[in-house]
Structures are given as structure tokens and as C-alpha cells.
Amino acid sequence: MENLMEKIVSLAKRRGFIFPSSEIYGGFGSCYDFGPLGVEMKNNIKKSWWKEMTGNHENIVGLDAAILMSPQVWQASGHLTAGFADELVECKKCHHRFRKDFLKENKCSDCGGELTEPKKFNLMMKTFVGSLEDEAVTTYLRAETCQGIYLNFLNVLNSMRLKIPFGIAQIGKAFRNEITPGNFIYRTREFEQMEMQWFCHPKEADKFFDYWKKERMQWYLNLGIKKENLRMVEVSAKERAHYAKRQVDIEYRFPFGWHEIEGVHNRGDWDLSNHSKYSGKNLKYEDYYPYIIETSVGADRSFLTFLVAAFHEVKGGRTKTTEAKKEVEVLLKLHRELAPVKVAVLPLIKNKPELVKKAKEVYQMLKPYFTCQYDELGSIGRRYRRQDEIGTLWTITTDFDTLKYDTVTVRNRDTMSQERVKISDLVKVIDKKLRE
Numbered sequence: 001m002e003n004l005m006e007k008i009v010s011l012a013k014r015r016g017f018i019f020p021s022s023e024i025y026g027g028f029g030s031c032y033d034f035g036p037l038g039v040e041m042k043n044n045i046k047k048s049w050w051k052e053m054t055g056n057h058e059n060i061v062g063l064d065a066a067i068l069m070s071p072q073v074w075q076a077s078g079h080l081t082a083g084f085a086d087e088l089v090e091c092k093k094c095h096h097r098f099r100k101d102f103l104k105e106n107k108c109s110d111c112g113g114e115l116t117e118p119k120k121f122n123l124m125m126k127t128f129v130g131s132l133e134d135e136a137v138t139t140y141l142r143a144e145t146c147q148g149i150y151l152n153f154l155n156v157l158n159s160m161r162l163k164i165p166f167g168i169a170q171i172g173k174a175f176r177n178e179i180t181p182g183n184f185i186y187r188t189r190e191f192e193q194m195e196m197q198w199f200c201h202p203k204e205a206d207k208f209f210d211y212w213k214k215e216r217m218q219w220y221l222n223l224g225i226k227k228e229n230l231r232m233v234e235v236s237a238k239e240r241a242h243y244a245k246r247q248v249d250i251e252y253r254f255p256f257g258w259h260e261i262e263g264v265h266n267r268g269d270w271d272l273s274n275h276s277k278y279s280g281k282n283l284k285y286e287d288y289y290p291y292i293i294e295t296s297v298g299a300d301r302s303f304l305t306f307l308v309a310a311f312h313e314v315k316g317g318r319t320k321t322t323e324a325k326k327e328v329e330v331l332l333k334l335h336r337e338l339a340p341v342k343v344a345v346l347p348l349i350k351n352k353p354e355l356v357k358k359a360k361e362v363y364q365m366l367k368p369y370f371t372c373q374y375d376e377l378g379s380i381g382r383r384y385r386r387q388d389e390i391g392t393l394w395t396i397t398t399d400f401d402t403l404k405y406d407t408v409t410v411r412n413r414d415t416m417s418q419e420r421v422k423i424s425d426l427v428k429v430i431d432k433k434l435r436e
């Protein structure tokens, strides 16, 4: 299973999905950069989530708040106190550090050495704002995006003339000084969150909590994640986040075990009442503090989920052309909404100028509508394989019939079946397939 992760990490780098940050300097603190295909796919994930929240549901509006906020925010939210600290232990022998709750035994998991007493370690990242060092304000990079939503509760409510219940959705960067980042992009120190905060009457909080956990589960299923690889775990009072009255984790079966990908929380009136107290502003709606149901997922963590779920190795090869036949072929079965490249255009052979010319024309025609690649290097079988490996949905080939009838073949990634389509119908046909 570790081997599977290595293959995925290697594919991600080789094909331009994810690179280690600052690689020429030896990498940096488990940070990652999204390459040309990675940024397309991550944008697709964010687009799909945004559409799901603000398009497929009633009464949800968007927000993009600043990363930097007043340091008082983090006082009020409880993040600067023990509430947002993990317990850190260090091995007395090899000095490796661990999050205590991640260790199965009371011994170092690397060398079996004795561990120090646990110390609380705050995860907030400090920064300084202002040009004069001695006058600079110390604040923190946000550890969760939702605080910006709570601070704008009244602004949104009033400017949009909303009534409770309603929701605010936001996507943005968050930072946590994780003790043990790892498992590729599963746990990093800089990541993106997609969070929706649903403001409702306290009496309706349980109803909406159940509603949202089902809705969120369905999003993964709609995007092709198999039911048997997903589960919901209700988190006990002892293990819940400091603000949560109820918490359900949606977990995915990764090659390295079952792990959380999204949290659905009933935050009660923790946030609005504390911000009222600290700011002196009345954040009540009518005469009560709304309860907040939060759905919170990492864009990077769900990226890894979709990548792992899509990764297939086909033993014996799928392509039947002799020169392309290979022991194992990789097929990335990404959902059509998420695939970074929708179509590729290939001339059947490179040394027929008419076919190359036609292929380039088709490529230019499709490019404004769909993320599109052009490839003329290598045998046709090898080029199909290269597209399968990055999850390209349809591969279009210009061949000799193209010159006679102005048609091309459109090959389906998953079935490898081909159909002939008139060039003039291509945009319409692909567009329709994308919506099916």
C-alpha cells in the first residue's frame, strides 16, 4: 500500500500535478506546489464545491475574507489558548517529535525510545504586520477560514437582506504549524479550505446537522468516490474540537488507512457569542445567537482523495497495438468535472503534413472551450496512454478519412471505444458529453 502512494506521488510529479516546494533548495517544510495539471484539477474541485454550495442549495452566498485579521479574533475564537494546541512528545533517543494522539504506544514509533512528557504546542503561525518593527502588530496567519465568515455575519446579513437560516461559503488558504505533517498533501502546513457556515435557529441545529452531513457525503459519491471507501464517524465529546457540540468526520480509506477528509460540526453559539463578548458588538439575530453548522473540507485533502480513487493500474495493458503494449498501464479515472484536461488532439501520424495541419486546426478550434492538449510525439498508442495516465476524457485523432470527410475519431478514455464526429459538430458534441 505504501508502494501505491509512491506511485501516485511519482505520477503527480512526473506529469505536472504536484511538485515539492522549493525543490532546488532541497524542499521546504512539507509544502507543495501545484503544477500545470494540478492547478487545473484543484480549480475544478473548488468550482465543483462552489457550484454545489451556492448553486445547488438555497440561501448560500459567497465570501472572500482576508487571511490577516485582528489578533483579537484568535483570542475570541479560543485558538490562542489551549483549545488549538496539540500535545507534542519527543523521543529522548532519536529526538523525533510526534503528536501524542497519533501514537499507538507510549514508545517512539521510529526507534522504540522513551518519550518526554507531553507539552502543549500551539499551531498558530505568527506574523508581523507594519513597517516599523517595534510598532508592528503581531498577528497570525488564519488557522481556519471560517473566522472571516463570523466577522462578516452582520455585513452579509444586512447587505444581502437575508433571513435565517442561510449560509456563507468561502474558499481560501489556512495555515497550521503541524507537528507531524505528512502523507504527501494529506497534512501540510499551508493548505486550502472550502468551508460553509450555516446560520440557523438553535432549535433547528440538529435537523440541519443531519441534513448537511448527508449532503456532504453525497458530493463525494456524485464525483465518483466509491461508497465502500467512505464512512462517517461521530466524534466523542472528549475528542471533539474545542468549539464543537457535535462533530462528524467524513473519512476516506487511503492506502495509509482510514483518515478524515471533512468535518461537519455543530459549533453552537460559540463563535458569535464570543465575538460579541470580545468586540462589544451585538451579533444576535432578533434576540438570539444563531447556531452554526459548519462543513469544512481541505481542497488539498480532497485532491488527494480524488487522485487516489482515480488511480488504476491495468495489468497486461489496455491498448492492443503491438508497439504500445506494455506490462502495466496507468489509467486515471477522474470524474469528468475534475479531469484537468478534457480533450487531446492527435494527428494519426506525424509525417503527414495534411493530418498535422488538420489536427492543429481542430486543437485551435477546441482550445477556447475546453482544456485541451496537442500531441504529435511518438506512436499513436503511446500518445493514447499518455492521455489515459493524466485522465484526459476524450482523445481526438485526425486520420485519412478526416481529409476526405472532415470527420475525426473521438476516443473515450474509459471504454476506449471510438466514434466518428464531424469537425463542425465537435464543440457541441464534447459540450454535451461533459454535461451527461
Ligand code: ATP
Pocket: 144, 176, 178, 185, 186, 187, 188, 189, 190, 191, 192, 193, 260, 261, 262, 263, 296, 297, 298, 299, 300, 301, 302
Ligand atoms: P486533523 O485531526 O486531521 O488535524 P482537524 O480535525 O484539526 O484535522 P479541522 O480543523 O476540522 O481538521 O479542519 C477541517 C478540514 O480542513 C479537514 O477535514 C481537512 O480536510 C482540512 N485540513 C485541516 N488541517 C489540514 C492540514 N494540515 N493539511 C491539509 N488539510 C487540512
